[in-house]
Amino acid sequence: MSNISRRSFIKRTVAAGAASGVILSGVNKIAGASETGSNKVGTLIDLTKCDGCKGQKVPACVTACKSKNESRFPEPVENIQNYWPQKKYENWSDKRDLTKRLTPYNWTFVQNVKVDGKEVSVPRRCMHCDNPPCVNLCPFSAMEQTPEGTTQVNPNVCFGGAKCRDVCPWGIPARQAGVGLYLKVAPKLAGGGVMYKCDLCYDRIKNNQSPACVEACPKGAISYGEKVELRKVAYEKAKDINGYVYGDKENGGTSTFYISPVPFEKIHKELEKQKATQPNPEAPGFPTMPVEVGNFLDTANGMASAVLLAPVATAFAAGITAYKTMKGKGEE
Amino acid sequence: MAKEKILRHSGLVRLVHWSIALSTFTLIITGMFQLPLARRYFIDQLPGLFWTGDYSITVLVHYIAAAILLSAVSVHVVYHVIRKEYNLIPRKGDMKESYQIIKSMFGFCEEPKSDKYLAEQRLAYAYMAFSFLLILVTGVLKVIKNFPTMQFSETFLSWVTNIHNLATFMIIFGIFAHLAAFAIKANWPLLPSMFTGKVDLEYAKHRHSIWCIKGVGQKEKK
Numbered sequence: 001m002s003n004i005s006r007r008s009f010i011k012r013t014v015a016a017g018a019a020s021g022v023i024l025s026g027v028n029k030i031a032g033a034s035e036t037g038s039n040k041v042g043t044l045i046d047l048t049k050c051d052g053c054k055g056q057k058v059p060a061c062v063t064a065c066k067s068k069n070e071s072r073f074p075e076p077v078e079n080i081q082n083y084w085p086q087k088k089y090e091n092w093s094d095k096r097d098l099t100k101r102l103t104p105y106n107w108t109f110v111q112n113v114k115v116d117g118k119e120v121s122v123p124r125r126c127m128h129c130d131n132p133p134c135v136n137l138c139p140f141s142a143m144e145q146t147p148e149g150t151t152q153v154n155p156n157v158c159f160g161g162a163k164c165r166d167v168c169p170w171g172i173p174a175r176q177a178g179v180g181l182y183l184k185v186a187p188k189l190a191g192g193g194v195m196y197k198c199d200l201c202y203d204r205i206k207n208n209q210s211p212a213c214v215e216a217c218p219k220g221a222i223s224y225g226e227k228v229e230l231r232k233v234a235y236e237k238a239k240d241i242n243g244y245v246y247g248d249k250e251n252g253g254t255s256t257f258y259i260s261p262v263p264f265e266k267i268h269k270e271l272e273k274q275k276a277t278q279p280n281p282e283a284p285g286f287p288t289m290p291v292e293v294g295n296f297l298d299t300a301n302g303m304a305s306a307v308l309l310a311p312v313a314t315a316f317a318a319g320i321t322a323y324k325t326m327k328g329k330g331e332e
Numbered sequence: 333m334a335k336e337k338i339l340r341h342s343g344l345v346r347l348v349h350w351s352i353a354l355s356t357f358t359l360i361i362t363g364m365f366q367l368p369l370a371r372r373y374f375i376d377q378l379p380g381l382f383w384t385g386d387y388s389i390t391v392l393v394h395y396i397a398a399a400i401l402l403s404a405v406s407v408h409v410v411y412h413v414i415r416k417e418y419n420l421i422p423r424k425g426d427m428k429e430s431y432q433i434i435k436s437m438f439g440f441c442e443e444p445k446s447d448k449y450l451a452e453q454r455l456a457y458a459y460m461a462f463s464f465l466l467i468l469v470t471g472v473l474k475v476i477k478n479f480p481t482m483q484f485s486e487t488f489l490s491w492v493t494n495i496h497n498l499a500t501f502m503i504i505f506g507i508f509a510h511l512a513a514f515a516i517k518a519n520w521p522l523l524p525s526m527f528t529g530k531v532d533l534e535y536a537k538h539r540h541s542i543w544c545i546k547g548v549g550q551k552e553k554k
Contacts, residue, residue, distance in 0.1 A: 131482075167387060303399075310400075317407070
């Protein structure tokens with residue numbers, strides 16, 4: 001044991017640390033490759049054009065979304081059980097006609113606010129984030145980010161724990177109890193239904209069609225296309241009107257860009273006021289617009305390099321210790 | 333008169349063992365709280381446990397504990413590979429020998445002579461090493477996929493997630509079996525060695541005679 005040479009020590013230590021090294025170099029490579037990817041899609045919502053379909057009971061985008069996705073809406077069992085030991089469950093099946101908030105039966109809606117004397121209508125739905133915490137943190141990988149950059153829920157895997165909604169800065173996904181996989185496992189003890197949200201009409205996208213809301217908008221306020229292009233257009237238009245862009249910096253970047261003639265900080269404040277007047281102000285489903293809101297994983301990702309580098313450092317330290325103790329033994 | 337002792341585990345080995353034990357315990361707890369359990373079951377309302385209902389805290393603690401576990405495992409592997417210490421690697425005939433050890437506990441036969449570790453300890457180590465390999469590889473992949481701009485296929489991530497969750501249960505089972513071993517009186521003398529590093533020489537001579545003979549042989553060589 002004591003006949004270890006300096007060369008074989010270095011060889012063994014380097015070999016042991018190599019695996020971690022490969023992982024770390026891999027991070028940069030893959031990250032670099034996806035940066036240049038141009039298959040990402042997005043939407044641009046021009047608030048100078050949207051008027052919330054004034055005069056109509058329900059905005060056209062909302063109607064189009066509902067009718068397109070109707071077949072996917074949840075049909076819960078009759079006797080929905082409480083989320084034991086809590087004495088409640090989330091049920092929207094008797095409020096299917098609600099169009100003034102997000103529900104499992106309404107995946108987009110329009111908020112109306114008055115800012116600086118201007119009436120602003122804001123269509124709301126999932127922003128389809130670049131690094132979606134909902135997808136990353138789902139404990140069962142029931143959510144997916146598609147190669148096109150949209151995010152979607154797999155209703156066959158979703159257990160309805162609503163963690164995706166907790167980590168979403170806008171609390172977008174809506175939960176319906178009494179449906180889904182959890183009913184087949186331990187419905188009283190674990191799970192809570194299935195989460196529902198906009199998937200940017202992924203089936204239509206795959207067929208080279210634009211999302212239903214885009215097609216239905218009578219004002220052409222929602223554009224669909226290549227994300228990189230839309231982002232450019234958003235900033236150009238914002239510059240032209242001396243306006244503002246929302247969705248590019250929020251949550252680490254999204255594929256939804258809003259252009260507004262008024263600052264989003266003011267829209268956010270108005271929305272907060274409106275949220276406070278909701279029947280249950282604490283409930284998600286009525287998102288505000290926090291400007292430059294951070295990503296839930298920012299801190300964890302900041303620490304991640306330490307998680308990956310620590311074993312490399314300790315491997316070298318262990319190698320040196322092993323070598324020293326063996327050398328020591330040999331000289332005894 | 334105090335019993336004569338023999339060194340079984342060095343300070344570094346004990347440090348690695350307890351680092352793995354404590355970080356694994358922390359990882360299991362914070363891993364469980366990645367599920368929406370704490371608020372549903374009012375655990376976050378118990379004194380001092382408010383943090384269990386906050387994913388931003390539990391995920392950070394999970395990361396810190398993962399860094400400790402990864403470091404301890406890398407020390408374990410590198411240190412023993414360099415020193416060519418493979419006492420815990422299963423050997424041919426370990427299954428049969430484990431069966432004999434269990435039979436001997438019920439007085440059906442005499443316990444076979446053991447090396448530093450019993451045959452069943454070597455098998456348990458292989459099980460735990462495999463479970464830890466699964467959880468660490470999938471855990472590292474889960475950390476990587478959280479980086480901005482990282483994108484893997486849904487199928488790949490489902491496999492990673494499911495293997496990570498399965499390995500968690502494999503490790504919990506392994507820990508139970510590991511602790512259950514100390515319900516057997518014959519194993520009690522080993523317990524102090526995880527704290528002091530030493531076991532009674534008489535016990536070692538009796539149960540780990542192959543190890544003791546090797547130790548004497550090595551000393552004589554020197």
